[in-house]
Each structure stands twice: as C-alpha cells, then as structure tokens.
Amino acid sequence: xxxxxxxxxxxxxxxxxxxxxxxxxxxxxxxxxxxxxxxxxxxxxxxxxxxxxxxxxxxxxxxxxxxxxxxxxxxxxxxxxxxxxxxxxxxxxxxxxxxxxxxxxxxxxxxx
Amino acid sequence: xxxxxxxxxxxxxxxxxxxxxxxxxxxxxxxxxxxxxxxxxxxxxxxxxxxxxxxxxxxxxxxxxxxxxxxxxxxxxxxxxxxxxxxxxxxxxxxxxxxxxxxxxxxxxxxx
Numbered sequence: 001x002x003x004x005x006x007x008x009x010x011x012x013x014x015x016x017x018x019x020x021x022x023x024x025x026x027x028x029x030x031x032x033x034x035x036x037x038x039x040x041x042x043x044x045x046x047x048x049x050x051x052x053x054x055x056x057x058x059x060x061x062x063x064x065x066x067x068x069x070x071x072x073x074x075x076x077x078x079x080x081x082x083x084x085x086x087x088x089x090x091x092x093x094x095x096x097x098x099x100x101x102x103x104x105x106x107x108x109x110x111x112x
Numbered sequence: 113x114x115x116x117x118x119x120x121x122x123x124x125x126x127x128x129x130x131x132x133x134x135x136x137x138x139x140x141x142x143x144x145x146x147x148x149x150x151x152x153x154x155x156x157x158x159x160x161x162x163x164x165x166x167x168x169x170x171x172x173x174x175x176x177x178x179x180x181x182x183x184x185x186x187x188x189x190x191x192x193x194x195x196x197x198x199x200x201x202x203x204x205x206x207x208x209x210x211x212x213x214x215x216x217x218x219x220x221x222x223x224x
Contacts, residue, residue, distance in 0.1 A: 031210065042202055042215030043155075088155065092210030099145060099170070099209055104154030 004091055004103035011109045018076040020106045022089035025070060029091040032065065033100065034074045037086040046074070046087070076108075084110045114138045118203050118216040125193050126224050133188045133219050135203030143206045144186035145213065146170075146178065148199040155202070161186055162209065193223045 003025045012018045024032070030051050035043040049056045049063045049072070056063045062075040076083055086105040092098065116137040125131050135144065146158040147170075157170030161180040175197060177189045186205075190197055200220050204213040 033212065035215075040218075042217050043204075043213075044215070045212050048212065099143075099157055099160055100213060102155045104152075 004089055004101050006087075006089060006103035006106045008104065009107050009109070011111060012079050014079060014081060014110055014112050016079055018074075018079045018083065018108055018110075020074045020076075020087050020089075020108065022072040022074075022103055023070055024072065024089075024091045024101075026091060026101075027067070027070065031092045032063075032072050033088075033090040033092075034061075034063065035088040035090060035102075037088065037105070039085070043088060079108075079110050081110045081112055084108055116203060116205055116214055116216040118201075118219050120219060121217065122220050124222045124224065127193060127195060129193050131190045131193050131221065133190075133201055133203075133221070135186045135188070135216060137184055137186075137203075137205040137214075139205065139207075139214070140183055141205035141207050141214075142183070143209050143211075144180065145204040145206075146176070146186070146188045147202045147204065148172065148197075149202060149218075150199050158188065158201075160209075190221075193221075195223050197221065198223045 033048040034046040036046045060077045064073045088105045090100040090102045119134045145160040147155045159178040161167045203216040206213045
C-alpha cells in the first residue's frame with residue numbers, strides 16, 4: 001500500500017542548511033509535495049516536484065528526487081528561526097483519483 | 113473573504129454529545145477533505161468528497177459523519193463524541209483529488 005516515511009525531528013543552528021528526508025513506496029507517484037505547518041496553523045504548500053524531474057530550486061529551497069530509491073529531500077539553505085515548523089511530504093498518483101498520502105511530518109527546530 | 117475557513121476554531125464538549133465542525137471554501141473546488149492531526153500519527157484522512165452529494169471514507173472514518181449538499185460546504189459531525197476524538201481537525205480543498213490541497217486553519221476539539 002501507499003506509505004510515506006519521514007524522520008520525526010531535526011534540529012539545526014541558525015544559518016546552517018537543513019535537509020529533511022522522505023521516502024515513499026509507490027513508484028507511480030506523479031507529484032510529490034512539501035507542506036509547511038507553523039504552530040497553531042494549517043498546512044501550507046511550500047513546493048512540489050513532478051516525478052520526471054530530479055531537482056527543483058526555489059530561492060532557499062532545493063528539492064531533490066531520486067526515483068530509483070524513492071527518496072525525496074528538501075534542503076533549506078541559510079535556515080532561519082522562522083523556518084521552525086513541521087514539514088510534511090506528500091505524494092499523489094497517476095490516476096489523480098486518490099487523495100494525497102502524507103508522511104507524519106518532520107519537526108524542524110532552529111537554534112539561534 | 114476568499115479561501116477556506118473552519119468554525120469553530122476551538123470547541124470543548126462532553127462525551128456523548130453531538131458536535132459539528134464546519135468547513136467553507138470559496139474557490140468552488142470539487143474536492144474537500146477532513147483530516148485529524150494527533151501526536152505520533154501525523155495527518156489521517158477521515159472522509160473526503162469529490163463533489164456535492166459524493167463522499168468517501170478515508171483511513172479513520174468510524175464515529176464521524178459527513179455531508180456535502182453544497183459544493184462550498186463540507187461539515188463533519190461527531191454523532192456521539194468520545195475522548196479519543198480529542199484532536200485538531202483540518203479541512204482542505206483541491207481542484208482534483210491528487211492536486212495541491214489548501215488547508216483551513218484547523219479546529220481544536222477537546223472531548224471531556
């Protein structure tokens with residue numbers, strides 16, 4: 001069945017790079033998403049990558065996709081205290097008729 | 113206001129009472145979703161709806177009822193609340209099932 005795995009916690013120092021990892025099981029995934037949840041708020045779309053891409057960069061964010069290993073990562077350069085949040089990866093499937101499958105989320109703590 | 117809203121934002125109720133959580137979106141998105149978020153479980157899908165009058169069970173539907181008489185509204189009812197239903201509930205909407213989902217701010221429900 002579909003499953004998305006993430007480590008639960010990550011702690012980094014302000015100014016360092018953060019790398020949040022995610023593994024998924026379904027090779028037919030078409031889009032893979034990263035969502036950010038700040039304290040007391042709902043999830044907000046951060047970025048996404050189409051399955052035929054290896055990398056996507058958007059300002060401080062870099063998404064890497066290794067389809068062979070079914071591994072997705074989100075790198076945040078120059079991590080700031082405002083980046084402290086829970087980050088969820090999610091996958092969708094070719095049919096488009098299946099809801100997104102979310103990982104359990106990685107809590108990123110940025111130490112000043 | 114455009115977007116997706118949830119009400120109430122906070123609710124305290126007692127075991128056995130009926131509670132309805134409201135969700136309203138202004139985008140005319142076809143799909144709407146209800147999730148619950150609990151420590152250690154991440155986001156779990158309760159129910160979703162592909163269109164008015166079409167609903168489907170998610171991962172954890174027991175104890176919940178949904179309806180979708182209008183495209184813009186997707187209320188979630190707990191017919192007889194239990195302590196295990198204490199959680200934060202998020203509503204989301206999307207144009208397609210596997211498309212980007214837009215989340216509401218959440219409802220924190222406590223069942224005493």
